[in-house]
């Protein structure tokens with residue numbers, strides 16, 4: 324283990340929330356350290372065009388946008404550590420963190436570790452992510468005008484994604500591995516009443532067909548009853564099987580909701596532990612957008628700055 328290093332503010336995560344928190348904290352002279360995790364730049368690094376982030380009228384590629392976020396935070400003195408946080412102890416002051424072989428302490432901590440869309444785990448799915456495979460209808464639905472897409476899943480997320488996609492797509496097929504849905508009654512009814520939505524029951528996606536140049540051309544579906552595998556033509560695949568917030572590190576230390584999202588005081592980014600703040604998708608199961616993540620990252624930096632100022636005032 325390397326000797327302990329102390330920082331006034333440590334930010335866990337380098338997605339839109341973490342990098343925006345870093346930008347604001349750096350401009351407030353707090354010399355923040357961002358621990359970037361194993362996905363520097365966050366979820367947007369696995370997508371292609373981002374067309375709904377204000378300020379880019381022609382759109383921008385996700386990885387390029389996150390490179391700009393990092394550069395802007397670095398310009399004001401943010402330091403990045405390209406490691407995973409493997410341990411945190413929020414019961415001591417300063418807070419103690421371990422990032423692989425490095426031990427660090429911080430007076431204030433901003434958690435922006437995000438969430439990960441649940442995927443099927445197929446090689447073809449990750450190869451075509453952003454090229455016809457998506458985990459976000461709000462983000463990518465617009466690209467599927469008059470196309471036929473499938474939505475994988477049977478819960479509320481899948482029904483919501485499917486209903487939203489009918490604004491653009493000519494046809495939306497929900498592919499579900501069972502013969503009944505898990506979604507709430509109202510969401511089921513809404514999807515079933517929608518003329519553009521149809522259902523394929525007892526099917527799992529075995530492979531996504533297509534190339535990055537052509538996009539998705541279809542999927543191989545397995546009938547879970549007969550075992551038969553057959554090709555199904557479509558222009559895109561949306562995953563609607565939920566998200567997992569990256570909060571395993573905080574179990575038992577911070578309050579989580581039933582789905583594992585960090586809980587914050589309404590209208591702020593404060594957790595129940597003074598000096599620990601949460602921003603972005605890790606505490607937001609509803610909006611899950613880059614702009615909302617960035618907005619709450621800004622709030623977290625301001626909350627952290629006020630907290631540190633109050634500590635200084637008390638000790639003066």
Ligand SMILES: Cc1cc2nc3c(=O)[nH]c(=O)nc-3n(C[C@H](O)[C@H](O)[C@H](O)COP(=O)(O)OP(=O)(O)OC[C@H]3O[C@@H](n4cnc5c(N)ncnc54)[C@H](O)[C@@H]3O)c2cc1C
Nearest residue numbers: 336337338339340360362365366408437462603604611613
């Ligand atoms: C395919 C796809 C396309 C999308 N397209 C759009 C779009 O067009 N427009 C839009 O607004 N939104 C889009 N989104 C949603 C958007 O990406 C998220 O809302 C946003 O990235 C959330 O930002 P965040 O900073 O909260 O977390 P994330 O972007 O999830 O970043 C989390 C960060 O935490 C780090 N981390 C996690 N665990 C640890 C740890 N233990 N130690 C250190 N670091 C850790 C990760 O490495 C990562 O850097 C898309 C999402 C996906 C998956």
